[in-house]
Structures are given as structure tokens and as C-alpha cells.
Amino acid sequence: MTALDDFLRACEREIARRLPGQPKQDVLAAGHAAFQAALDASEPIDVRRQSIPVAEHLRHGAAAPLLAAAQAAGPELSWVASSRLDDNGTEAGLAPLNDVRDLDRSDWGHVQCGLMLLRPNGTYPLHSHPPQELYLPISGYGQWRYGGSTEFCSLAPDALVYNHPNDVHSVVAGEEPLLALYILWSDRSDG
Numbered sequence: 347m348t349a350l351d352d353f354l355r356a357c358e359r360e361i362a363r364r365l366p367g368q369p370k371q372d373v374l375a376a377g378h379a380a381f382q383a384a385l386d387a388s389e390p391i392d393v394r395r396q397s398i399p400v401a402e403h404l405r406h407g408a409a410a411p412l413l414a415a416a417q418a419a420g421p422e423l424s425w426v427a428s429s430r431l432d433d434n435g436t437e438a439g440l441a442p443l444n445d446v447r448d449l450d451r452s453d454w455g456h457v458q459c460g461l462m463l464l465r466p467n468g469t470y471p472l473h474s475h476p477p478q479e480l481y482l483p484i485s486g487y488g489q490w491r492y493g494g495s496t497e498f499c500s501l502a503p504d505a506l507v508y509n510h511p512n513d514v515h516s517v518v519a520g521e522e523p524l525l526a527l528y529i530l531w532s533d534r535s536d537g
């Protein structure tokens with residue numbers, strides 16, 4: 347077990363802890379199960395790690411229980427700039443976990459997940475995609491547009507975020523860096 351494995355397991359347990367009483371609890375539970383199965387079956391991928399400027403903000407996140415575990419896993423993450431921004435990786439970045447772990451070995455379906463990191467007051471732009479999506483907010487507060495709403499709003503402290511397939515969604519960080527885990531999943535029959 348590496349620090350990244352420890353962090354991913356901690357994220358999986360945190361999603362399970364937050365599930366009871368969430369809106370969309372049933373579908374979020376399916377996302378949790380797909381993530382858990384993907385972790386169980388995963389294998390490390392040996393790749394050269396890359397970084398981008400925004401990754402520096404991982405060291406300065408607002409105190410949060412999972413942040414220390416994410417920081418410990420930092421050397422195992424590989425960061426890329428978002429193709430949805432023209433910021434050279436200074437405002438927002440992604441650390442796709444499928445680049446460092448083979449997460450597509452379970453029978454539960456396709457899982458694509460990673461970390462999203464925003465600098466203070468940074469924006470991850472409006473976007474949509476066919477797979478449904480679960481976000482586990484880890485550190486920092488922001489304004490989120492999600493779940494089919496056209497409004498941006500704050501989240502409750504232990505919230506999980508759910509986007510239906512093709513929901514237009516976005517998040518704007520507050521005064522602290524914002525770190526979240528995203529999980530996209532679909533059944534094998536969805537292709």
C-alpha cells in the first residue's frame with residue numbers, strides 16, 4: 347500500500363460516511379460501489395509524473411481531514427492542465443487517477459476519476475459529459491453549479507455532489523484552494 351492507496355481508501359470511506367441522507371443517495375451509493383470495486387481490482391501504472399503550477403496549491407489547502415492524506419500522496423499524482431481552460435495549468439488542474447492506476451478492471455463498469463484542484467478564486471468552467479459524476483469535496487469552499495440547477499450555491503460541510511448525465515456544471519473556488527475528487531462511472535453496457 348502506498349500513500350496514494352491510503353488516500354484513495356480514505357476517500358472511499360469518506361464517501362460511504364457521507365452517503366446517508368444525501369439527496370440522490372441511491373445513485374451516489376452506486377457510484378461509491380463502482381469506485382470501491384475499481385479500487386479493489388486496480389493495479390499501479392508506472393508512469394513519469396508531471397506537474398503544473400496550480401499543483402503547488404495542494405500544499406496550502408484549507409485544513410480538512412482528507413487533505414493531509416492527499417498531500418502525502420502528492421508525489422504519486424500526475425497533473426495535467428484542463429483542456430477546457432487556456433491557463434497553462436495556473437488556475438485549475440486535474441490529476442487523473444486512471445493515469446497512475448488501472449481502474450478499469452472491475453466488472454462494475456467504467457470508472458474514470460481524479461483530483462480537481464483550483465487556486466483561490468479559480469474557476470473550473472461550465473462543462474458537461476455523458477457519464478454521470480460524483481464529486482467528493484475535500485478541501486476549500488466554493489460555489490458549485492450542479493445536478494441540473496442553473497444556479498451556483500454553497501455546499502453543506504459533508505455534501506456530495508451529483509451530476510446526471512449531461513448536466514452542465516462548474517465550480518468557483520473561494521479564498522482557499524479547492525480540492526475535490528471526481529468519479530465518472532457508467533455500466534459496461536453503456537460502452
Ligand SMILES: [Fe+2]
Pocket residue numbers: 473474475479515
Ligand atoms: Fe464534470
